[in-house]
Amino acid sequence: MGVLSVLLMPLGPWQGELSTPVLVAVGTFAFIVVSVVVNVLSQLLFKDKAKPPMVFHYFPFFGSTVVYGMDPYAFFEANQKKHGDVFTFILLGKKITVCLGPQGNDFVFNGKLAEVSAEEAYTHLTTPVFGEGVVYDCPNHRLMEQKKFMKFGLTIETFKTYVPLIVDQVEDYIKKSKYFKGGKGTVPLTEIIPEITIFTASRSLQGKEVRDALDGSFAALYHDLDLGFNPMNFMFPWFPFPGNKRRDAAQRKMARFYMDIIQRRRKDPNSAAKEQDMLWNLMDRSYKDGTPISDKEVAHMMIALLMAGQHTSMATTTWTLLHLAEQPHIVADLYKEQQEVCGLEPRPLAYDDLAKMPLLNNVIREVLRMHPPIHSIMRKVKAPMTVKDKGYVIPPGYHVLAAPGASAMDEKYFKNPKEFDPHRWDAVEDEDSGETFDFGFGLISKGTASPYLPFGAGRHRCIGEQFANVQLGSIIATFTREFEFALPGDGKVPPPDYTSMITLPTPPASVMWKRRNP
Known part of the structure; x- marks a missing residue:
């Protein structure tokens, strides 16, 4: 039995009397709930240790777009404490791998033409x-x-x-x-x-x-x-x-x-x-x-x-x-x-x-x-990129992001x-x-x-x-x-x-x- 059918079962005899807009609204809500549940479970149960850690998010496609957009540097700092200098987040459906610190700056800016665009x-x-x-x-x-x-x-x-x-x-x-x-x-x-x-x-x-x-x-x-x-x-x-x-x-x-x-x-x-x-x-x-x-x-x-x-x-x-x-x-x-x-x-x-x-x-x-x-400088990944000392492989289709402004405001360097x-x-x-x-x-x-670029x-x-x-x-x-x-x-x-x-x-x-x- 489908999820939508299960959600509609309690409506009983009134189901046929519901207007189309109400059914559409209920169906949309059900779709969102299922998408969130599937997205959360996939993050919890199917972690790929070969890739950089993913910033946890409830909503697919939107991911961390809102919290990143409100204050990028606060977002970088919070996730650096959780995941280290390299992590990935979802920005409007795109997978963005953040590479922080001087080594992160070097990794992104010194990428070869065959690797990044x-x-x-x-x-x-x-x-x-x-x-x-x-x-x-x-x-x-x-x-x-x-x-x-x-x-x-x-x-x-x-x-x-x-x-x-x-x-x-x-x-x-x-x-x-x-x-x-x-x-x-x-x-x-x-x-x-x-x-x-x-x-x-x-x-x-x-x-x-x-x-x-x-x-x-x-x-x-x-x-x-x-x-x-x-x-x-x-x-x-x-x-x-x-x-x-x-x-x-x-x-x-x-x-x-x-x-x-x-x-x-x-x-x-x-x-x-x-x-x-x-x-x-x-x-x-x-x-x-x-x-x-x-x-x-x-x-x-x-x-x-x-x-x-x-x-x-x-x-x-x-x-x-x-x-x-x-x-x-x-x-x-x-x-x-x-x-x-x-x-x-x-x-x-x-x-x-x-x-x-x-x-x-x-x-x-x-x-x-x-x-x-500019707080975020990005490149699109064209060929697999290996992060030294981490063993992570960033696959083609991802974006890598350098944020020199983050290291320039880091107590370790200034x-x-x-x-x-x-x-x-x-x-x-x-x-x-x-x-x-x-x-x-x-x-x-x-x-x-x-740290200063x-x-x-x-x-x-x-x-x-x-x-x-x-x-x-x-x-x-x-x-x-x-x-x-x-x-x-x-x-x-x-x-x-x-x-x-x-x-x-x-x-x-x-x-x-x-x-x-x-």
Whole structure:
């Protein structure tokens, strides 16, 4: 006798009188109960010791999705205590094997192309946002070529020109913003920082023509694009959620924006406005096989370039200003450091000045330790992977997940990890020292067995790391030169908001400011 029949037996003579909706509801309930019972029993009775331990969960398909999504780091910590550094959980039907600690970082980031694929893990998330033919919507060798093209705007010489451009954009924004009128006030960082980072990145990386065409509405478009980086889109990137509709509309508008500029430039290739910006660089490029980059691919690469930098800079700038507002004495020390480098009445900031400001750089390093922009970095497993010292075999079809932010907040590697202390880096050597390797876009550090990897590692390490440090340093230095800070209310930094895959503080994340020279 079936389970549904058993559940309906007590209804007796009323069974025939029940409406169809009631029967459907009873049947659905019965199906859920049976699914939960079978799922629980299978976990208790049929454990596969050859695979990493499975995080216990009641509901199949959903698994640990909710508890993971609410606070990934708390989820990692709780299960690390139960299972060790390697364990598997269910995320919307996908089996995700978490690999924690420095060895876990190395295991995931140093995975061979035959074993793991970033493209298969992320294309359904990134392609609707960036567009077709770029980043993870192309073979790995082509992605490496695209990264190499981007290196055009990521050199020491270009950085020297970027710093005054970034400073000028920040000063102009402060001058025009409604939030900075008078001698003091309060500003919601989650509203202004996205605009500042877009304006500074577009002016420096993408040129005057692009920047002049942007306004505040483009910050809203990039916010809408960010909605595509939603955990639900691991399974349903095509589903017409309101956020996905806004994502798709924003992607079309941004692609059209760049396409229009490209077409104007192609009609007038000798334009007086031609400066050596990233757009001209990409328009003149071809792949190794002789295929020219299409205009659509150029537009999509420009979106990806601005989005990638936007995430790191937006998140890190916001967290930095919050922590500085929490500890005003560090702001005073930063201003004193600028005066020592640039004079008592500080002259304009230059690129070479940034390297002479160790406290400024250590503040950025400490913020990146506590708040790496991305809490979970995944790869799809293509071939069986054996976890050394554990004997576990992770089969194809699984995903492996590295969480450098977890090890960066682990007492084993950093004393008092929850305390914001830039001075912990005073005596620490450059974490990138060691062996380097060229994956196809220039030499980068090969070291992956580290508890501190805010920009990832290996072939998919963020190529914009140095630019991010230049942009962050210039923005923070400018704010420090202009203002003193404090936190309103209870004086505590707001908690993280994990609704997106980019870890930002809970809005509005406000700080009180006071102008140094009213």
